[in-house]
Amino acid sequence: MNQKSKQAATIYGTTETGFEAVKQLFTQQMQTLAEENTQLCVYHQGKKVVDLWASKTQDPNFNADSLINVFSSSKSLEAIALASLVAKGLLRYDAKLCDYWPEFQGGGKDDVSVADLMRHEAGLANFDTSIDLDDLLPQGIKANCVGKTIEQQRQHFRALATGKREYHAITRGWIANELFRRVDPQGRTIGEYLKEDICTPLHADVAIGLDDSGLERTSDVKLLSFGAHILASFRPKIFGRKVLHNFLQLAARMLKILPSLKSSSSSQAPAPITGMTSIGIFNDKRMRKGETPSANAHGSARGFARIAAMMAAGGNLDGKAYLSRAAWQAMHQNPVPAKMGGVIHTRFTQGGVDQFLPIEKSSPLLERAFNEGREGFYGWMGLGGSIFQWHPEAQIGFAFVPSSLHMLDFLNERGKLYQAEVLRCIDQLPKSQTLT
Structure with missing residues (x-):
């Protein structure tokens, strides 16, 4: 963090009645933690109830509509995207990839x-060659530059004994994109599908593949x-610790997770992208x-939370269906418990989203860290901090989007604090403020 990050952050945005505690927590976290540019947005029952953003560096170009990876x-x-094909009867989760993509066979x-692919069980966690940035542009993808590489890969499992x-x-x-097209x-x-069928009609400011106007609104991610x-973990919390966990808490997580990362197949594989030497490549315009x-x-966060609100409502928002009820249900069906890399217990559905459930207080540390505070949510989370998830039962669409990446916050627990606070706020709402 640079010198500017020591300044107090001005908190912008609004919260609806009953969600003031979320703003209080956001203010506290922005003033204390090693954050830079951060957005938080939450929908409840189709209504935006939390819309907050702040820049600790006082970045004049950062606002609620800035775009972050x-x-x-x-x-x-x-x-x-794949669920939309299921909705049209064009794709089945139990079908083989080679049924739709014959050249995928072999190896x-x-x-x-x-x-299998959506549950991370395809045996293709890494490729034996790097992908060029130019091949990831839509024209390169449609020329089968990425597809040809995938077709040549051999299946490899790190250790079948651990699943x-x-x-x-x-x-x-990359594989899902080849299947989809x-x-x-x-x-x-x-x-292209997301832009045409989801994000533009839903008015959700989200994109996979930015155009020039989008590039002008990006905020760099920083590690x-x-x-x-x-x-930072050695500083006591009462003295303003800039990371979530103290050293002992952090060490307990590292001792369980880092050995798995070192033994993963990615540790011997080439960089996934040509020229990738650091996380900084994700700030590259190409x-x-x-x-x-x-x-x-x-x-x-506004854009992601709006999509999450649609998913929380079963594929509908503001009276319009973006995903059929049958496809939504199929996407969320058959969650299969298994440890990711033999360490983190996940419950990926056949459609490729994780399910977070209440667990016993006596459960292992990582189980509690992963689930407690986000019980009932579906979705996933991003390297260093972001969370994009939905809670169908409570009808919550949630998005936390930071530019500061805390890679040792392995399970995105700093963002989980907001999820837990939102759940508490909803639990305390008077019945007249919730729909029946």
Whole structure:
């Protein structure tokens, strides 16, 4: 963080009656934590009830409509895209990818189903070659530049003894995009579909693949370094600790997660993108214009929360259906419990979103850290902090979009604080303020 980040953040935006505690928490976190540009937006029962943003660096170009990369929170967008094909009867989750994409066969991939891919069980968590940035532009994708690379890959599981589920951090989106454009009657990419069928008609400021006007509104993501995060964890919370966890809490999480990361297949694989040496490549204009659906969607919290509100309402918002009820239900069906990489217990549905459930207080640390405070939500989260999720039962659409990446906050617990506060606020609302 630079010197400007030491300034107090001015909090902008509004909260509806009953949600004032969310603004209080946002103000506290922005004044204390190592944040830079941050947005938080929440819908309840189709109405926007929280709309907050702040820049600790006093960035004059940052506002509620600035666009930030949300990394793996993007994965829920590709899940929506594939669900739209299910809605039209063009795709089945239990079908094999090669049924729609014959060239996908070979290398042990013949029996990989759509559900396998969406549950991170395709055995393709990494490729044996890097993808060029130019090949990720829509014209490169449609020329089969990425598809040809995927067709040549061999299935590989890190260790079947710990299960097939290994995080397809970037590759799931590339594969899903190739599947989508082959099945979509118009031959569109996922980014093109989202723009035409979801984001534009829904008035949601979100995109996979930015145009020139979008590029002008982006806010760079910045990494809080490993050393800075560790050092900050030694400061007591009462003295303004700039990270969520103290050193002992952080160490307990690191001891469980880091060994798994070191032993993953990605540790021996080439960089997923040619020339990728750091997270900074995601601030590159060419990267922003290309389509990496699993890790490179840009949007505002307002935009993501609006999509989440639509999903919380079963695919409808403001009287318009964006996803059929049958497709919405199919996307959320058959959550299968399994440990991701043998460490984090996930419950991915056949449509590719995780389900967060209440757990026992005696559950292991990571189980509690992952679920407590976001019980009832579906969706996923992004590297360093972002959260894009929906809660069908409570009818919540939630989006937290920070530019400061806390990579050692492995389970996005700083954003989870807002989810827990929103749930508390809704639980305390008078019945006259909630729909029946």
